[in-house]
Amino acid sequence: MSVRLKLALSYAGFVTLAGSLVLAAVLVFLRCYLSDGVLFTFSRLVPNRPDPLHAFAPVAAAVFAFLLVFGVAGGWLLASRMLTPLTRITDATRRAANGSLSHRIQLEGRKDEFRELADAFDTMLLRLEAHVAEQQRFAANSSHELRTPLAITQTLLDVARNDPNRDTGELVDRLHAVNTRAIDLTEALLLLSRADRRSYTREHVDLSLIAEEAAETLLPLAEKRGLTIETSGDITPTNGSHALLLQMTTNLVHNAIVHNLPEQGTVWVTTTVHPETVVLTVENTGEKLAPQLVSTLVEPFQRGNERIHADHAGVGLGLAIVKSIAQAHDGALALTPRPAGGLRVTVQLPAAPPHTGR
Known part of the structure; x- marks a missing residue:
């Protein structure tokens, strides 16, 4: 049976049951409070009328039949009205299944389920x-x-x-x-x-040690370009993949080195810990960046006009990989242009209890 028919029958059954209980209560009342003497007196006064108890039976049957028909018809109408929003949702689901994702239900009315x-x-x-x-x-x-x-x-x-x-x-x-x-x-x-x-095994890692490892690995590249890398911060425990988090941090430091001043530039790598989160921040000097450009840098293959043909420019997936790794670790990535020039990148990850080594 359809949901509409089930609702209609349920409503009809409830109405009929309620009416039957009322009729039964009336019948009990008549039996309890109309004594034999009262019924005898009633039959002598009204000789051509049956006694009330016998007269009540066909009336009760008619009322019972009316309640049943009324319950089915009313239940069907109410169910149809109630299920109209569900029909629209079903139609939108079918359209989405056929590839049309631009359709919206936009249901009007009061805010209900x-x-x-x-x-x-x-x-x-x-x-x-x-x-x-x-x-x-x-x-x-x-x-x-x-x-x-x-x-x-x-x-x-x-x-x-x-x-x-x-x-x-x-x-x-x-x-x-x-x-x-x-x-x-x-x-x-x-x-x-x-x-x-998210196909990786979670383990306890210290983001500050990962930052130091990435900075040490890329130090020769920074020295070759006349840049300085400064690392600082607190112990930042979190849970995740050491390899992926190292790749994320390496990408950030590499970008900060490549997209920097021609010489005498600086890269700052900082880690901080909060009650529920740990934060990795990578900043670099460089040219001033427009906020509109910064907002597109996390998109795959978006490098900015001046970055496309630079040495060590990469393949245009550096920040896209950083964003995916951060999201895979239930974290968030934020990019902000520095007022003096350059970029500040912040990765926020869930904090983990300090590792006891046991």
Whole structure:
């Protein structure tokens, strides 16, 4: 049976049961308070009328039948009216299943359970539509980025084939550089997919030690570019993947080094602990950045106009990977342009109890 029919029958059964109880109460009242003497007197005074107890039976049957019909009809109408919002929600669900994510229920009326369900469904559709659009942009950008090194490789091979006397050493060097970039891009895409799936084992880690490790690893690059790395902060315990959190921190420090002043620049790496969160902050000197540009840097393959052809510019997934790793650890990422120039990146993660080593 449909839900509408079940509601109608339930309503009819309730109305009929309530009416039957009322009729039974009246019958009990008549039996208790109308004595035999009263009934005898009534029959002598009204000889052509049956006694009230016998007359009550057909009336009760008629009322019972009326209540049953009324309950079914009224229950069906009420159920139809009550289930109208559910019909709209079902229609929106079918449209979403067929690929139409732009449809919204937008249920009017008072805020009841159906309105809350419809609003929650609209919110889900909104987020799902944004997520699908983001994935489509990511797939298109990934295809474009992966096609570029392959096209360059094809061009270099065509040139070498058409010019047998060309220096093969230069060709090998260029092919090696292009192949390295393609490998880096592929590994970055795999790492991003791994972070999105949250396929890692959680363990107790100290974010301050990870920050020191990342800074020490990238110190030669900073010295080569004439930069200074300053690390400071508290012990910041959290739970997560050491490898992913190290990759996240390394990406942040690497970006801070690459996108810095040509010389005499500085990178600050700081960790702080709060009652419920731990915070990693990476700041760097550099050119002044517009807030509109900063808000797009976490999108995949968004580097900014001046960053595309810089040395060690990466594959355009650095901050996208940082964002995915932070979200995979139930954290949040925030980017803020520094007033004096450069960028401040803050990663906030849930804090963990200090590790006792037992």
